[in-house]
Amino acid sequence: MASYISDDLRSGALVYHRLPRPGKLEIQATKPLANQRDLALAYTPGVAAVCEAIAADPALAAELTCKQNLVAVVSNGTAVLGLGNIGPLASKPVMEGKAVLFKKFAGIDVFDIEIDANEVDHVVTVVAALEPTFGGINLEDIKAPECFEIETRLREKMGIPVFHDDQHGTAIIVAAAIVNALFLGSKKIDEVKIVTSGAGAAAIATLNLLVSMGAKRENIWVTDIEGVVYEGREKLMDPYKGAFAQKTEARTLAEAIVGADIFIGLSAGGVLKPEMLKAMGERPLIMALANPTPEIMPDIAREARPDAMICTGRSDFPNQVNNVLCFPFIFRGALDAGATQINEEMKIAAVNAIAELARETPSDVVARAYGGDTPVFGPNSLIPSPFDPRLIQRVAPAVARAAMESGVSQRPIADFDAYLESLDRFVFRSGLVMKPIFTSARQAPKRVIYAEGEDERILRAAQVVVEEGIARPILIGRPAVVDTRLERFGLSIRPNRDFDLINPDDDPRYRDYVQTYVDVAGRQGVTPEIARTLVRTTPTVIAALAVIRGDADVMLCGVEGRFIRHLRHIRTIIGKAPGVQDVAALSMLLTPKGAFFLCDTQVTMDPSAEDLAEIATLAAAHVRRFGIEPRVAMLSHSDFGARDDERARKMRRAAQILADRDPNLMVDGEMEGDSALVPEMRERVLPGSRLQGVANILVMPNLEAANIAYQMVKVFGDSLPVGPILLGSGRPAHILTPSVTARGVVNMTAIAVVEAQNI
Numbered sequence: 236m237a238s239y240i241s242d243d244l245r246s247g248a249l250v251y252h253r254l255p256r257p258g259k260l261e262i263q264a265t266k267p268l269a270n271q272r273d274l275a276l277a278y279t280p281g282v283a284a285v286c287e288a289i290a291a292d293p294a295l296a297a298e299l300t301c302k303q304n305l306v307a308v309v310s311n312g313t314a315v316l317g318l319g320n321i322g323p324l325a326s327k328p329v330m331e332g333k334a335v336l337f338k339k340f341a342g343i344d345v346f347d348i349e350i351d352a353n354e355v356d357h358v359v360t361v362v363a364a365l366e367p368t369f370g371g372i373n374l375e376d377i378k379a380p381e382c383f384e385i386e387t388r389l390r391e392k393m394g395i396p397v398f399h400d401d402q403h404g405t406a407i408i409v410a411a412a413i414v415n416a417l418f419l420g421s422k423k424i425d426e427v428k429i430v431t432s433g434a435g436a437a438a439i440a441t442l443n444l445l446v447s448m449g450a451k452r453e454n455i456w457v458t459d460i461e462g463v464v465y466e467g468r469e470k471l472m473d474p475y476k477g478a479f480a481q482k483t484e485a486r487t488l489a490e491a492i493v494g495a496d497i498f499i500g501l502s503a504g505g506v507l508k509p510e511m512l513k514a515m516g517e518r519p520l521i522m523a524l525a526n527p528t529p530e531i532m533p534d535i536a537r538e539a540r541p542d543a544m545i546c547t548g549r550s551d552f553p554n555q556v557n558n559v560l561c562f563p564f565i566f567r568g569a570l571d572a573g574a575t576q577i578n579e580e581m582k583i584a585a586v587n588a589i590a591e592l593a594r595e596t597p598s599d600v601v602a603r604a605y606g607g608d609t610p611v612f613g614p615n616s617l618i619p620s621p622f623d624p625r626l627i628q629r630v631a632p633a634v635a636r637a638a639m640e641s642g643v644s645q646r647p648i649a650d651f652d653a654y655l656e657s658l659d660r661f662v663f664r665s666g667l668v669m670k671p672i673f674t675s676a677r678q679a680p681k682r683v684i685y686a687e688g689e690d691e692r693i694l695r696a697a698q699v700v701v702e703e704g705i706a707r708p709i710l711i712g713r714p715a716v717v718d719t720r721l722e723r724f725g726l727s728i729r730p731n732r733d734f735d736l737i738n739p740d741d742d743p744r745y746r747d748y749v750q751t752y753v754d755v756a757g758r759q760g761v762t763p764e765i766a767r768t769l770v771r772t773t774p775t776v777i778a779a780l781a782v783i784r785g786d787a788d789v790m791l792c793g794v795e796g797r798f799i800r801h802l803r804h805i806r807t808i809i810g811k812a813p814g815v816q817d818v819a820a821l822s823m824l825l826t827p828k829g830a831f832f833l834c835d836t837q838v839t840m841d842p843s844a845e846d847l848a849e850i851a852t853l854a855a856a857h858v859r860r861f862g863i864e865p866r867v868a869m870l871s872h873s874d875f876g877a878r879d880d881e882r883a884r885k886m887r888r889a890a891q892i893l894a895d896r897d898p899n900l901m902v903d904g905e906m907e908g909d910s911a912l913v914p915e916m917r918e919r920v921l922p923g924s925r926l927q928g929v930a931n932i933l934v935m936p937n938l939e940a941a942n943i944a945y946q947m948v949k950v951f952g953d954s955l956p957v958g959p960i961l962l963g964s965g966r967p968a969h970i971l972t973p974s975v976t977a978r979g980v981v982n983m984t985a986i987a988v989v990e991a992q993n994i
């Protein structure tokens with residue numbers, strides 16, 4: 236049958252695969268091949284030394300080749316999604332797709348391998364011969380019953396994990412959804428009646444796992460293309476189905492499904508009819524998981540059974556029960572522990588990790604992936620979304636630990652905390668750079684006031700800030716609005732318990748704040764009348780007043796409105812730190828090449844040499860908090876005196892002032908951008924520079940250069956912006972930008988808390 240895909244999706248998918256180049260993958264070299272020596276190292280003769288080392292000790296392949304992070308996704312194309320036996324070539328887009336998911340979700344490299352082999356012996360011979368290349372084998376879309384024997388024999392033959400994803404990946408994710416549906420429906424696994432449509436790879440493995448988790452065989456009814464699997468049936472039978480044969484007169488799905496609590500469809504599109512659903516038990520769980528067309532479309536199922544919990548395998552409906560939630564992470568854990576197989580203990584660890592995660596509060600990243608329509612644990616969100624960044628942090632370690640505890644790990648993980656941290660690299664590029672900041676913040680959390688406390692990003696950030704224990708949030712916002720939004724976004728933080736609230740419309744401290752404002756700004760044109768108005772209408776003013784009154788330690792604003800307006804209030808109320816001429820803005824870019832800090836990206840249009848020296852001093856102090864040694868480059872169009880115009884001289888003088896003031900600081904200039912970032916280039920122009928290595932604080936000659944460079948790197952490069960960090964204010968106060976994400980707000984909160992700890 237033709238699959239149910241809209242015309243739009245059908246043509247879109249063809250274009251996606253065709254352009255700009257065919258397919259979805261390429262191979263990338265991870266080592267340079269820039270010269271004759273590289274060639275001699277990468278290939279003959281140098282490579283021979285590496286071959287000899289592995290010949291002498293095969294375990295060294297894990298250190299010297301990419302084997303340990305390489306998985307084969309192997310298919311013979313006999314059961315491709317629900318499209319049936321379309322052959323190996325037509326299966327290639329699916330296998331390439333799996334490779335992309337492995338890479339994107341878990342950093343695992345994949346060769347997709349489509350084999351023209353249908354006989355069990357042939358498949359086993361071909362796949363077993365691949366062992367030297369790979370760290371693991373993911374069998375895919377190989378039909379039952381052959382897949383069972385193929386997998387069993389390969390597991391016996393091979394010393395690396397062999398995992399038939401349609402069996403076990405599906406079983407794990409279905410089991411996780413069932414655990415949570417039972418939890419919501421207050422039903423017990425050993426009491427529920429389960430009916431399947433499908434008795435193939437996915438269905439049989441799922442049932443076996445459910446039995447090992449407590450489901451009773453006598454409560455399980457299996458149906459396939461021939462109808463009910465009953466004792467004595469001969470047509471289209473195999474021993475795997477036979478294990479679930481019922482002694483019954485029922486012959487059709489319609490008869491078997493009466494009174495069932497759970498329907499598991501792992502068969503073909505459209506086989507489940509609304510009248511069948513009406514015969515199911517109370518609050519049934521309907522899992523119509525055939526791809527791409529489910530056994531019943533969710534809207535039809537919902538109409539027949541408004542009380543049902545409904546899942547499909549597709550990303551365009553709620554409750555996507557798809558093995559993509561499992562295979563990248565289970566392999567990550569297995570490869571990292573050097574597991575020789577993926578055993579029952581590892582699978583059950585994955586089930587529990589996934590089920591538990593769904594019951595936690597959703598993260599802002601999940602919400603963004605779903606366009607703000609946050610999945611909150613409940614009938615429409617039984618399992619996490621595949622974009623939930625926490626999946627890798629929970630599932631991979633749970634699996635690795637289970638591998639170690641069940642004795643199949645060849646390289647047990649010695650330092651689990653370090654392992655957990657290393658998994659952050661898949662989550663936020665900011666993860667590791669921000670790590671010391673988060674650790675410090677947690678040690679002495681501060682009170683952080685957020686001017687735009689009703690904003691979704693601020694609310695989501697506050698949830699993380701509370702969960703991470705890095706600050707006590709104070710939100711400026713109307714209580715009713717904040718309450719409604721917390722509810723809508725599925726956030727669990729509550730006023731008073733987790734954070735404090737200042738209601739701009741009605742707060743007992745209003746008069747005191749007005750008075751403070753007049754006291755500090757009365758000589759800057761702020762009359763009592765202006766003060767009364769602004770304290771009512773301008774949250775940034777309230778936040779700044781809270782900081783100077785000691786009601787908060789830190790303020791964050793700027794999610795809405797212009798930077799310069801917020802800055803005006805901060806200058807007026809909070810002012811500058813003692814001895815500082817003016818505030819400045821430092822913007823961080825986390826790039827694949829590391830963290831870089833640019834200044835002044837927002838405040839002073841045309842700073843003098845003295846200003847620049849001061850900005851760089853303030854920036855260096857901030858950068859040290861990240862555990863990063865500051866390396867300052869004063870940037871110019873000129874390289875170390877190559878030009879002698881006034882602009883070049885300004886940067887030269889700034890470098891000199893700074894070097895005189897702080898002889899221990901690595902600083903030099905004036906220099907061009909490549910001299911700052913490529914030490915070999917700098918060495919050529921000026922051997923023995925005071926600056927060693929790659930500069931990380933890039934001081935720009937003026938605001939235009941700083942701002943343009945920052946925005947361009949942000950767009951061109953694969954980099955994550957953090958900041959701007961306001962330098963030199965009297966108390967910690969930062970002005971975010973309207974494009975900031977909730978994660979950006981959390982990062983700035985941690986940075987500001989650490990700043991507050993240090994004054």
Ligand SMILES: NC(=O)C1=CN([C@@H]2O[C@H](COP(=O)(O)OP(=O)(O)OC[C@H]3O[C@@H](n4cnc5c(N)ncnc54)[C@H](OP(=O)(O)O)[C@@H]3O)[C@@H](O)[C@H]2O)C=CC1
Pocket residue numbers: 313314315316317318376377378379400401402405432433434435436437438458459460461471500501502503504506524525526527547548556557558559
């Ligand atoms: N959401 C997810 O994550 C996953 C979904 N799936 C989906 O599950 C389905 C089965 O995959 P898989 O187990 O790998 O394939 P198999 O070929 O191994 O099994 C297919 C099973 O479905 C049965 N079947 C086929 N057509 C019908 C029909 N019209 N009525 C009743 N039963 C039927 C077959 O019956 P018989 O035994 O009599 O031939 C067989 O038991 C596919 O649609 C696939 O996309 C699979 C893996 C993961």
Ligand SMILES: CC(=O)C(=O)O
Pocket residue numbers: 315316317376400401525526548557558559
């Ligand atoms: C998801 C998957 O593996 C399948 O439908 O076959």
Ligand SMILES: [Mg+2]
Pocket residue numbers: 316375376400401
């Ligand atoms: Mg599959």
